[in-house]
Amino acid sequence: MKICFVCTGNIFRSMSAEYCLKKFLEEKSVKGIIVSSAGTWDGEIYEFEPGVLETLDSSGINPKAHKQRRINQNIIDENDLVVAMSTNHKAFIKENFNIDIPMFKEICYKDTSPLLDNNEAIENWDWNSDESKAYNIKMVKYIHKSIPFFVANYKEYI
Numbered sequence: 001m002k003i004c005f006v007c008t009g010n011i012f013r014s015m016s017a018e019y020c021l022k023k024f025l026e027e028k029s030v031k032g033i034i035v036s037s038a039g040t041w042d043g044e045i046y047e048f049e050p051g052v053l054e055t056l057d058s059s060g061i062n063p064k065a066h067k068q069r070r071i072n073q074n075i076i077d078e079n080d081l082v083v084a085m086s087t088n089h090k091a092f093i094k095e096n097f098n099i100d101i102p103m104f105k106e107i108c109y110k111d112t113s114p115l116l117d118n119n120e121a122i123e124n125w126d127w128n129s130d131e132s133k134a135y136n137i138k139m140v141k142y143i144h145k146s147i148p149f150f151v152a153n154y155k156e157y158i
Contacts (some may be wrong), residue, residue, distance in 0.1 A: 002034045003154065005104065006076055007085040010039030010068045011113055012049045012136065014085055015145045017104060017150075019056060019063040024147045036079070038071040040092045051117065051133040053142040059133065073097060081158050085108065086114035102157045108149040115139065 001027045003021070007014035012090040014037035021035045046068070056063055057133035070077075071093070076082060080100045093101050118127040126132060 001032055001055075001081075001158075002036070002079040003081045003083065004071075005060075006040065006071055006087070006089045006101075007037070008039055008117055009046050010037055010047050010070070010126045011066075011097075012052055012117065013104075013139060013143065014039065015048075015063060015066055015068075016056060016140045017085065017141045017147075019061045019066070019082070019122040020059075020140075020144045021150065022149060023059070023061045030151075036075070038069050038075050040071055040089055042070055045046060048137045049132075050128060051136040052097055055137045056144075059144055061144075071097075079148040081154060086116060086120075086139060088114075104143070104146070106151070107153050107157055108146040115143070141152045 005014035005017040007019075011121060018037035025033055025035070027117065041046050053063065076093070078099050082093065082099070084093060084101050084103045086103065088104055090101055093099060103112060104115055118132045118139075121135055122129075122131055
C-alpha cells in the first residue's frame with residue numbers, strides 16, 4: 001500500500017501529513033504502508049515554513065531529511081492513494097493527470113473544505129510574520145490530530 005499527500009510546495013501541509021502518518025504507523029507497529037508527499041509547484045525550492053519543523057519536533061517527528069519534489073505521472077502511478085490537501089491540488093491532479101482524488105479532510109471527517117495554505121488564509125500574508133507562523137503551527141497540529149481519523153477511513157477511498 002502506497003499513499004502520497006499533495007500540496008503546493010511540499011514543505012508544509014503534505015510534508016506534515018506524510019511525517020505525521022509515518023510516526024503514527026510506527027507507533028502502532030503498522031507495516032506495509034509506504035507514505036510520501038509531493039507538490040504541484042514547479043518553481044524554486046523553498047525552505048520549510050516558519051514554525052513547521054519546531055511543531056513536528058515537539059511531537060517527536062523529525063522531517064529534516066525531507067526532500068521537496070513535484071508530483072508527476074510516475075508518482076501518480078506508483079501510489080494506491082493520492083490525497084489532495086486542498087481544492088486547488090485536487091483540481092491540478094484532475095487537469096494534469098485526469099484522475100479524481102480525495103482531499104485530506106474528506107477522508108478524515110467527510111468534510112470537503114480545503115486545508116488552506118497560509119497565503120490563502122491570512123489577509124496581507126507575509127512569510128515571516130508572527131501571524132503566518134501561528135497559522136502554520138495551528139495547521140500542523142490539526143493535521144497531526146487528524147491522522148487517526150485518516151487511518152480509520154482511508155481504505156474507503158482506494
